[in-house]
Amino acid sequence: MKKPIAWIMDTTGFVTEEFKAHPDVYIVPLTIHFGAEEFIDDGVDLTNDDLYKRIKEATSLPKTSQPSAGKFAELYNKLQEQYECAIAVHASAKLSGTIASSTAGAEMSGFKVYAIDSLALSYGLSGLVERGFELEEQGLKAEEIAQRLEKETTNFRNYILIGNLSQLYKGGRMSGAHYYLGSLLQIKPIVQLTADGELKPIDKVRSHNKAIQYLIKHAQKDHEDYGVRRFQIMHGHTMKEAESLKQEVLKIIPDADILIGDLSSSLAVHAGEETLALLWRKDDL
Template identity: 30%
Template sequence: MSKIALVTDSAAYVPSDILEKYGITVVPLSVNFGNDSFREGMDISSDQFYERLVKEKSLPTTSQPAVGEFVQTFEKLLKTHDSVLAVLLSSGMSGTANSAETAARMVGGDIAIIDSKITAWGQYALVLEAAKLRDEGLSKGEIVDRLTAMRDKVGAYFVVDSLEHLHRGGRVSGISAMLGSLLQVKPILRVTDGKLEMFEKVRTRKKALARVIELVKAEIPAGEQLVASIVYADNREDGEALRAQVQEALPDAELQTSQLGPVVGTHTGPGLLAVIYYTR
């Protein structure tokens, strides 16, 4: 068994085959519809979530793992490993990493917490890189250094279908939400220093997606390759169509598609499309 145990949370949306292959432990966040609470990736699937989301009158809420869940996870893993490395959801979006830091102090032992400063596929890319580096024999300190450098190259642009969920979640003003609905404005959000922020407002969805491709293309340093995932919510066909557009604009890019899960989807709503990427 490896000397380094790897931990992440459910907002990384790591595929089950990757979890099994590399022995990665997931601590789930939860999504709550009224009095019904579901652990992400365990009690509710992404498709089930989006089906229920469009039927609900009230916006669901989300909750981070309790400190005790991390304490139990770390204590269990340290019985069979020398150290623990946890790559977690951006602290600018959730208190998950802070809970893990508290748990690490309570448990003691060799535990490193990495704030991914991203979510979804961007967080997954860091987790996967950590697993590969561990299996190559790098030390925990070396892996942390490599992930920190990689994290600085990760970026993300999100196009939301409606301002409604951002407004109901307190992200934009009521006037902005109303005008966005009337004018069919499609907001482009960007992850900046770990926080999801309004970047631009574009009049149509088609123009917003074209603008995202333009923005991503401009951020690729000379001589580097784009590695990215087109992230979709409940609209796989739209995700595949955007992937084809990005591939046409950037023939050398390494692309895939992935689905956004319940916790992040609660705040962005159905219809979302995003490009999450890094360069190498």
């Protein structure tokens, strides 16, 4: 007898230890390109330490590429022997072509795959997969789960404090004048994955401390308004700052449940070392 649902995600999401150990979760990695060199984004082929070291030394930023439709088709051909269907949760289509490859791969294989645009990256993607586990345990069928997850993409909240302006500059996302002034004035850009899945600047804050308080203020509001107490802190190779942010959140929300993890490589190559992101789902009651 076939199992009901295989769960698919890509490495733009935060790959938790639970996902790695889960027998029905399949992680499809992106590829990171440093010039002619290619690395599989699996944390083994290129560790986080190596990634940031290479980024720091590079004159231009690395590029990322989604898995091909053929890679997905190969996986789906194998899975249809064991599962009735799959639910695939992928990075925002505005930021990555992964969901298009996944959908094309499903068509090539003839396997039923419910592909969901998370409209997010990092834990915004992973949190939907975890939510899917809960719905499956409640007895919902795959189609119902997929429909619920698509609706719940709007519950994701995120505030991202850019850590390294030089990376934005090298990536062509900031002019030389803006880079100089931003560094001189210690301006901290704050960006956000919007409700339609785009990554956009939403504010600029003077000083690191003010930026941290900016993040916490928004978390506190949703805690007070909606009872949110589960938060995620994603960081770009700066665990000390992530731990500090956690302690600051706990001062305001003492019963908060906070997970700390690394930024996905796809976001790290753009956002930069020392980036901090505070994330949560508005329906976490």
